[in-house]
Amino acid sequence: MTKRLVAAIALAVPLAWSGLAHAAADDDALVARGAYLSKAGDCAACHSAPKGKPFAGGLPMTTPMGRIYTTNITPDPDTGIGTWSEADFERALRQGVAKDGHNLYPAMPYPSYAKVRDDDVKALYAYFMKGVAPVRQANRAADIPFPMNMRWPLKIWNAVFLEKGVYQDRSGKDVAWNRGAYLIQGLGHCGSCHTPRGVAFQEKALDETGGAYLTGALLDGWFASNLTGEHNVGLGRWSEAQVAEFLKTGANAHASAFGSMTDVINNSTQAMNGEDITAMARYLKSLPAAGGTNAPRYAYDPNVTKVSLARPASDAGAKVYTAYCMHCHGVDGKGYAPLLAPLAGNPNVMEKDPSSLINVTLNGAHVLVIQGIPAAYPMPKYAPVLNDQQIADVLTFIRAGWNNGAPAVAATEVAKLRKSTQAAD
Structure with missing residues (x-):
């Protein structure tokens, strides 16, 4: 026993x-x-x-x-x-x-x-x-x-x-699309910033069945970009691989991250595995064009801008660009992507709302830190250097340049955002 x-x-x-x-x-x-x-x-x-x-x-x-x-x-x-x-x-x-x-x-x-x-x-x-x-x-x-x-x-x-x-998987969609939709709509909460809100601060749409979903929105002094397939201001000219590259590194041939999107790249998407990033990119690329303007489809044209930048520069905005911007973004406006963002054809440059351009010019960009390495050439702040009229002039020049075709920026818009961002600090 x-x-x-x-x-x-x-x-x-x-x-x-x-x-x-x-x-x-x-x-x-x-x-x-x-x-x-x-x-x-x-x-x-x-x-x-x-x-x-x-x-x-x-x-x-x-x-x-x-x-x-x-x-x-x-x-x-x-x-x-x-x-x-x-x-x-x-x-x-x-x-x-x-x-x-x-x-x-x-x-x-x-x-x-x-x-x-x-x-x-x-x-x-x-x-x-x-x-x-x-x-x-x-x-x-x-x-x-x-x-x-x-x-x-x-x-x-x-x-x-x-x-x-x-979230319930959509019938007729593959595993990757549904995974991407789940992450974008759910944990990623992309609509919280990128979808316009109504009078009660509600998101106007919570998924792709709503026409306003991810069409871009103004939030805390920044305009969160249009993520639909819109040709000029959205992701219409981006490949799926370029969307994935942006989510992993914060930059690609079309644009660089700014504002709170820098925090998203630094703290979130760069740490996600390749399968999930690809799924998110696939879902975003499936969204139809929405939220854009009636402007013609963008096509790069350097000629008029090249004349404006001839020495001496021929207008006030071109003069500021020559002195402060051209050494990074180039005479051709193409920058040196992905290290230095292009301005020609950049969706954020062509967006009707210029808030992000004004904000990043005034206050610079937060530094992207990818795999522990800070970005070599972050956008500096020009609030101490340029006055409201100079910033309005140079942004108007950039938004008209290289066939970008975006509206002019007023000095009053710069002054308003300067005041609000300084108050926030």
Whole structure:
């Protein structure tokens, strides 16, 4: 009897250890998957303030109602989400309701995250509970005056605009297309920036079935680019490989990242695997042209611009371009892509709304850091160097040059954005 008991114990112990080891390995794999998905969702970009600790919140975000600050989503039990259950986490992620029941502002892209599937929610929860270091940092209250700071109207907003239900594969589409659609519409929440919003701050469309989806939008002083197949201001002239190249590196033969898209490249898409990047590019390239103008299809023409840039330059904008821009972007406007962005045929240059061009000229571009290596030639800031009229002149010259055919820029537009971006700093 004793021998049988000893033998049973001897057999049970290694089996128990083996079971624990398998459980630990499964747990580690879930956390690792959640870490990857958090990059796909670009959680760090919003929930980490400059020079702050990862996911501790505090990043200011400007909304039509006032400034709000992102929250601490580390597992700290007092100031973060350390006491949240998986159900609490899912409710905040997909429904915009915090553990204590208050509604989140839709600057948190929960209308997109509503499409995230259950297994991915589970992996994200595992990562934030077990893979993120807790940080004790209290959340900062929003700078929104009464009565706009009341949260209860958001319940009505959700009832009207929140579409519940995870992403369902589209019949007739292949695996790559559906994977790309799931990532773009869900975790990637591309529509949060690139889709115009209505009077209630709702996205006018949440997928490709809406004509406004990803047609570009003004947000926080930047115009997020048109991502449809529009020939001039969208991705119509980009190949699928060029879209993938941009997502991995932030630059290609047509354009370079600027504004918050730099953070997306730095924190999110460059870390995604090639299969997912290809899927996202395939989905984007499938979108029909929308949101453009009635301008003729772009075709490069250097002749008129070449005359304007002849020494001495023949107009005010050409003079500024010759002095400050030509050494990087060239007489031909083609730059030295992907190191230095082209201006000829650049969709952002031809966009009707010049906000991004004004902003990047005033304040420069955040540095792209790809695989730990900073970009060699980031766009410098010219706010201290050029006045409003000079910036308006040079951007008007660029937008008319090389057959870009975009409207002129007024000095008043520059002054307005200079004031708002300086106030934001």
